Amino acid sequence: xxxxxxxxxxxxxxxxxxxxxxxxxxxxxxxxxxxxxxxxxxxxxxxxxxxxxxxxxxxxxxxxxxxxxxxxxxxxxxxxxxxxxxxxxxxxxxxxxxxxxxxxxxxxxxxxxxxxxxxxxxxxxxxxxxxxxxxxxxxxxxxxxxxxxxxxxxxxxxxxxxxxxxxxxxxxxxxxxxxxxxxxxxxxxxxxxxxxxxxxxxxxxxxxxxxxxxxxxxxxxxxxxxxxxxxxxxxxxxxxxxxxxxxxxxxxxxxxxxxxxxxxxxxxxxxxxxxxxxxxxxxxxxxxxxxxxxxxxxxxxxxxxxxxxxxxxxxxxx
Numbered sequence: 307x308x309x310x311x312x313x314x315x316x317x318x319x320x321x322x323x324x325x326x327x328x329x330x331x332x333x334x335x336x337x338x339x340x341x342x343x344x345x346x347x348x349x350x351x352x353x354x355x356x357x358x359x360x361x362x363x364x365x366x367x368x369x370x371x372x373x374x375x376x377x378x379x380x381x382x383x384x385x386x387x388x389x390x391x392x393x394x395x396x397x398x399x400x401x402x403x404x405x406x407x408x409x410x411x412x413x414x415x416x417x418x419x420x421x422x423x424x425x426x427x428x429x430x431x432x433x434x435x436x437x438x439x440x441x442x443x444x445x446x447x448x449x450x451x452x453x454x455x456x457x458x459x460x461x462x463x464x465x466x467x468x469x470x471x472x473x474x475x476x477x478x479x480x481x482x483x484x485x486x487x488x489x490x491x492x493x494x495x496x497x498x499x500x501x502x503x504x505x506x507x508x509x510x511x512x513x514x515x516x517x518x519x520x521x522x523x524x525x526x527x528x529x530x531x532x533x534x535x536x537x538x539x540x541x542x543x544x545x546x547x548x549x550x551x552x553x554x555x556x557x558x559x560x561x562x563x564x565x566x567x568x569x570x571x572x573x574x575x576x577x578x579x580x581x582x583x584x585x586x587x588x589x590x591x592x593x594x595x596x597x598x599x600x601x602x603x604x605x606x607x608x609x610x611x612x613x614x615x616x617x618x619x620x621x622x623x624x
Contacts (some may be wrong), residue, residue, distance in 0.1 A: 311409075315405075318404045319357065319359075319404070322402060324405055325395040325397070325399075326355075326396070327396060329349055339423070341360075342359060342539075343358070343359045347458075355393070355416055357414050358413075359410070360539070362409065371538060373453060373540065373541050374391075374400035374455070374538070375400050375410055375449070376538070378400050378450045379449035380443075383620060384449070386480050386534075390414055390415065414536075417529065419529035419534060420529075421527055422581050423523060423524055426523035427555075428523055430559075431615075434559070437562050439521075443517070443549075444517065444546050444549070445515075453541075455540070457500075457544070457545075457579075461585065462585075464589040464593055465501065468487075468589075469490075469494050469497060476507075479596050479597045479598050480598060480605070481596045482601075483595050483596060486595035489500035490592060490614065495620045500584065500619050500622070501587055506579065507574055507577060507578035510575065512572060513545070515543070515545070515546050516543060517548045518540070519549070520540050521549050527538040537601060547571055547575035547578070547579050549619070550576060551583075554576075584615050584618055584622065591615070
């Protein structure tokens with residue numbers, strides 16, 4: 307996030323790092339990603355760590371803890387070196403609360419590398435590298451902590467309310483509220499078709515594997531010839547297409563995955579996960595703009611995301 311959390315007491319971070327044996331001489335805010343908040347911690351010897359603070363109202367503390375424990379087990383026990391996993395505190399935990407209700411913190415190794423952006427379009431060689439990582443991940447026996455990731459729309463209630471005339475929640479959040487309401491209303495038909503198509507596709511069943519959940523370029527670090535996947539908040543058991551739709555762009559990509567795993571990707575499942583992502587994104591942006599907000603860089607990025615996602619839905623469910 308580009309905007310710092312205005313309701314987090316940042317003085318809590320330094321004493322919390324002591325649970326990992328870190329005495330921070332410096333703590334610099336890192337305006338990266340979209341959703342969580344990040345800092346770079348460094349000690350007096352120049353060692354660095356990547357600190358992530360999550361809002362556990364978006365994903366429950368227990369759910370996020372299972373995800374962090376799973377990522378740690380994939381690195382420590384399964385030996386997947388491309389997993390940038392959270393470090394364990396002295397008590398073995400991977401996630402610790404910063405306050406009673408809202409924020410929790412994890413600490414990661416600081417990996418030197420070049421991060422991508424969500425909207426990047428990798429070339430065939432870059433896609434092949436990620437597909438190879440996914441094939442290895444999908445073949446890995448899941449740790450006991452691995453959560454299930456059933457196919458559902460987390461934001462369905464938000465969408466249905468936003469599409470209802472009048473709705474139950476007023477659009478009074480800030481400067482983007484009324485433009486967002488008008489934009490959603492203008493794409494209401496596509497959203498309704500999208501919900502109906504999602505319900506049709508979600509009736510299918512696929513054998514689950516261990517998935518990352520969001521292996522897009524923004525969650526990929528490049529260090530020379532090596533590739534690392536970060537942001538394991540959404541790790542869990544699901545159809546492999548949950549990952550593949552974000553990476554594969556043509557038949558050659560799908561054929562590479564099939565050759566590595568012996569499983570031919572299912573086109574219906576690819577369509578389902580692509581549609582689910584778009585609908586949940588719209589719901590998250592609607593929630594954002596119906597809530598208090600200002601004209602900030604993050605709000606501007608959310609507005610661009612809402613416009614772009616609605617255009618994609620128009621094309622995807624004509």
